[in-house]
Amino acid sequence: MSLWSNVRCPVCGQPGAKQLLWMVKCPRRGCSKYDPDLGLSMGIAGTSGTASPLPQFSGNFNPGANAIAIRYRNWEGVERSFTGDRSTLRLVSRHITVCLSPTGQRCSFSRDRFLNPGEIEPLIKQAEKANTLSAADRHVLSYHRNHGTTSPRYEEVKRKLGEI
């Protein structure tokens, strides 16, 4: 018996999506909730019959110095590698979300399924600390991180995070 219920994808409206609590897997390629395994099993992923089981990412999103390698085992036990932007990492309950290269699309990962936790856990710890900041402090943090600028307030927030 599967705990996943059949739903219409809340993002793109594709029928045949699966939902478990807040997690959604969508069979439609290109949807932000797209799950290639589900897409293949539904026969939606490709029309040529030569579709790769991996999503065909394209885009110019380049995290540069913020690049972090993510090695992950998904819910079906399939191992994958991604490149994410560490400055976009957020912690939501037992999941993290991070924007991936090259599309810049924000994707969700279960905290327990990383194959390189030594690299990911320190970032999650940082995100946990960031979650304890006030909304104003978080705003200061993300503003200066995104703009590559600084201010006395930003330095103070970084001190709170133990980054200095």
Ligand SMILES: [Zn+2]
């Ligand atoms: Zn969808």
